[in-house]
Amino acid sequence: MNFSLQKRMLVITFLVLLAGSIAALYYANRVSRKVITDEIGLYLAKEATTIKHFLEGWLDYATNDVMVWGSIPVFTDAVTETGYYGERALEESRRRLRELATEYKPFATAHIYRLDGSMAASSLSEQFLAGKPTNVSDRTYFQEASAGKTHISKIITSRYTGKKLFVIAAPIKREREIVGVVVGTVATKTLSLALKELGDLRKNTKIFLIDDNNYPIISSLTNPEDKKKVIAKSITIDNVVAFLQKNACWEERSQLLSERYCKDGQYIYVSSSLNINNWKIIEVNLIDQVESAARTMFKYSFLATALALLIVSLSLLIIYRKHIFLRLEHLQNNIQLLEKGELGSRMPTDHKNDEISSLANSFNKMATRLQESIESLSASRKQF
Numbered sequence: 001m002n003f004s005l006q007k008r009m010l011v012i013t014f015l016v017l018l019a020g021s022i023a024a025l026y027y028a029n030r031v032s033r034k035v036i037t038d039e040i041g042l043y044l045a046k047e048a049t050t051i052k053h054f055l056e057g058w059l060d061y062a063t064n065d066v067m068v069w070g071s072i073p074v075f076t077d078a079v080t081e082t083g084y085y086g087e088r089a090l091e092e093s094r095r096r097l098r099e100l101a102t103e104y105k106p107f108a109t110a111h112i113y114r115l116d117g118s119m120a121a122s123s124l125s126e127q128f129l130a131g132k133p134t135n136v137s138d139r140t141y142f143q144e145a146s147a148g149k150t151h152i153s154k155i156i157t158s159r160y161t162g163k164k165l166f167v168i169a170a171p172i173k174r175e176r177e178i179v180g181v182v183v184g185t186v187a188t189k190t191l192s193l194a195l196k197e198l199g200d201l202r203k204n205t206k207i208f209l210i211d212d213n214n215y216p217i218i219s220s221l222t223n224p225e226d227k228k229k230v231i232a233k234s235i236t237i238d239n240v241v242a243f244l245q246k247n248a249c250w251e252e253r254s255q256l257l258s259e260r261y262c263k264d265g266q267y268i269y270v271s272s273s274l275n276i277n278n279w280k281i282i283e284v285n286l287i288d289q290v291e292s293a294a295r296t297m298f299k300y301s302f303l304a305t306a307l308a309l310l311i312v313s314l315s316l317l318i319i320y321r322k323h324i325f326l327r328l329e330h331l332q333n334n335i336q337l338l339e340k341g342e343l344g345s346r347m348p349t350d351h352k353n354d355e356i357s358s359l360a361n362s363f364n365k366m367a368t369r370l371q372e373s374i375e376s377l378s379a380s381r382k383q384f
Contacts, residue, residue: 013316047270074096075172077093080179098123112181216282
């Protein structure tokens, strides 16, 4: 049998499948970057929220430590007692403050102040503090704590060490009466190390803690004051600041920061706001990492499509062969047998109720009539 019809159907089917596969791959190639960008953006947004909770927990833990310090009896005596007992309390307070600054890892220094803002005792030595201004009555953290509120300051420059730090301050109370303020200072380097531990787990992500002016306080890898240092390939503090200072992206999506992200031509940014000082966590990813992921996705899509095309083509070949071409072969064979004079040749009947079944039934009827006609004609000849 000449299988030209079979070949044509297979070729047409294969071409249709191939065209569909090419169209699907083209579409996948166009949308893969956007899809992956969205996925990375949403994933980073969840990460930023996780880091936010980590930092808030870290700061809450440190704040609770300072609040506990405010209830140490010797600190109360140091800011209220005078004379011999006052001197003894001050000496003991200095010793305890040095112990606290050493034992509590987040803290660099610890101090206690009287209500007029003057320093009563410090973990720093008196020689080190000599000649330095020690009155902090003008500091916001002191004013808040002396009013009875535990306070975490913004990043400030220490009057004693000249280093960047933030302060956690709590009131010192005696029988619910505020008699002084206890302070623990946390160097930005300490918090940077905490972010670095998180950043080390994310090879392609850089983490920034941003202040209320959208300026990086610390990052997971570098000191924000080092403007020239490259953070990751072309990500530098300067170009991150340049983008964040525009602020348009955050303004437009301020209600959706937990679910959305921002991007420019080079980076993807996600943000999560802390409940402290209007600080924000910013995570940054390079766009070229997204493009690399898109190319990988396209490669696997191509292989998957080629495999699917092969499987579908073979499946259709089996289906065509069983349900169409074999039945047509039987019909052609029976026609050839009928042509050779085998009048009893018939197509097997089935109940598929399709065009080939109808054709087989018509062939059987034709063959039956032809056989009856020939047999009748033969009988007539024998009579004559």
